[in-house]
Amino acid sequence: MPLSDVVIVDTTLREGEQFIHADFSSESKLEIARALSDFGVRYLEVTSPAASRRSREDAQAIASAGLPGTVAAHVRCHPDDAAIALDTGVGALHMVMATSPILRAASHGKAISEVVRMAAEVAEFVRKRAPDVSIRFSSEDAFRCPLSDLMNVYLPLAELKLFDRFGIADTTGAATPDRVADVVGLLHRLTAMPIEFHGHNDIGCAVANAHAAVTNGATHINTSVLGLGERNGITPLEGMIAVMYAADRAGTMARFRLDALPGLCRRVAELAEVAVPFNQVLVGETAFSHKAGIHTKAVYNDPRAYEALDPADFGLTREIAIGHRLTGWNAVRVRADALGMRLALSDLKEATARVKHAADGQRLTLDDVDRILAEVAAESTRRSA
Structure with a gap:
């Protein structure tokens, strides 16, 4: 897939809300959603509406704002979470469940077969209730998971024809580009499904890992403005845009209002009460x-x-x-x-x-x-x- 054609799934309104200093108001979330849309992002992910009353109200407000593209809710593999999210009017559900041995033991405690069963049951529930809603299943902490376990999750789910896309997450941000290339490439070849990559930046490889994912079959990349997210955050929107622009300037300029990016980053930094790092890709004060x-x-x-x-x-x-x-x-x-x-x-x-x-x-x-x-x-x- 050409780099300039990759689908940006921006999760500033979900992963960014998990940034330690972020406390976006409802008005701020809607402002960020509109700014991202004006910039050219056509896929926005929001916090699970099951998280709180305000999370439900915020998801509903963003989903009903008339923005072009898709608003997706990030949910657990649980029918109650899915039902609450569907009631807000979002156009997609992003289901997630831990797959690595260490995270399964520390979180839900389920075996791989149970992960498959729960994901399938929720997807069937969604298909019956809202057949037009897009469904993505993502394995959390995938890159610390044995490949056999990963394939024992994805291959049975692919056969069910219930999902529009599979996600794969470097939840601890410890993967390197060669590892991402191998795992994403294998998943793409064996499932023939669209692949979404979510990469954290704990060892500083988020942008490089996103690039490796796309060049090995990923079609969608998660970003957030300034990379805001848990710990050191995830692939920054501006970093991914820079990679796309370097590969195809004309194509990237045709898709996005690039001159709106610095203002978007400054505004999100202001709302998160942080400074734009001096050396941030594209938008830092020393970038040029x-x-x-x-x-x-x-x-x-x-x-x-x-x-x-x-x-x-x-x-x-x-x-x-x-x-x-x-x-x-x-x-x-x-x-x-x-x-x-x-x-x-x-x-x-x-x-x-x-x-x-x-x-x-x-x-x-x-x-x-x-x-x-x-x-x-x-x-x-x-x-x-």
């Missing part, structure tokens, strides 16, 4: 910053020399730092030109030397650089007089 002299020279000549992504496509601008000891005369020349100064090469190199010397002793502002340039320009004029 350049400093070293050899970098700045090349970027002035052709930004693609040191940028895989074009900031203009995201409504952003690049920053090229000048006032530091690593600066080069090409960067100083561009600043001089911007000020209307046409300095000889010898003067530019003198100004650059003075900037470097001054920066060795203190942090310089752009005004400091401009002052040095003005001094060098004045000396050059006096020499020519």
Whole structure:
């Protein structure tokens, strides 16, 4: 599947709500849902309506908001949870159940055969009550589960023809891309079903794992804005968008309002009461910053020399730092030109030397650089007089 065609299943309104600092109000949830929809996301996952009265009301409000696409409720493999979710009007149910030995023992205590039976019974219940509702079954903690156990879950369920999609979750965020590629590839080949990948970021591999999942058969990827979620969170929406854009700029730009992404991230950060990390993919304050002299020279000549992504496509601008000891005369020349100064090469190199010397002793502002340039320009004029 081409990377630009992958379906983003954004779970900021479910996984993001589980972020330790998040406490989204009902109004905030609806605002986030609309912002995600405006950006171009067409699949939103919300907290189980069975979790609380407000969770039910929030799910119903989002499902009835008239947003394009699908609103899915994340539920346990239990008919009561499914019934409560269906009453809210959501268009999909995302059923989940633990499959790894350690998580089965610590949570529901069921054998693999019982996992299959419970998932099948709930799916049959949903099909009878709401035949048009999409159903996804996902195995929680799949990548710490023996492959034999995983296949003993998915293969019998695939034969029932009750599910629209299978999910597979790296719940502890400890999987690596090679492991994800092997497991997702095997599941895709043996079931011939659409596959949804949910990856946590505990060892920093969430985006790479999502990429490995797609290139090995996954059709859907779970994301959240800024990667908000349990512990270190999951695949960040902006990270996945960056991967898709790098693979197919035109296709990604056609699907999403990329210039809306920075504002979406800033707003969700504000609602979660956290700062956008300085080095966050695409939207961090240093994402398009350049400093070293050899970098700045090349970027002035052709930004693609040191940028895989074009900031203009995201409504952003690049920053090229000048006032530091690593600066080069090409960067100083561009600043001089911007000020209307046409300095000889010898003067530019003198100004650059003075900037470097001054920066060795203190942090310089752009005004400091401009002052040095003005001094060098004045000396050059006096020499020519």
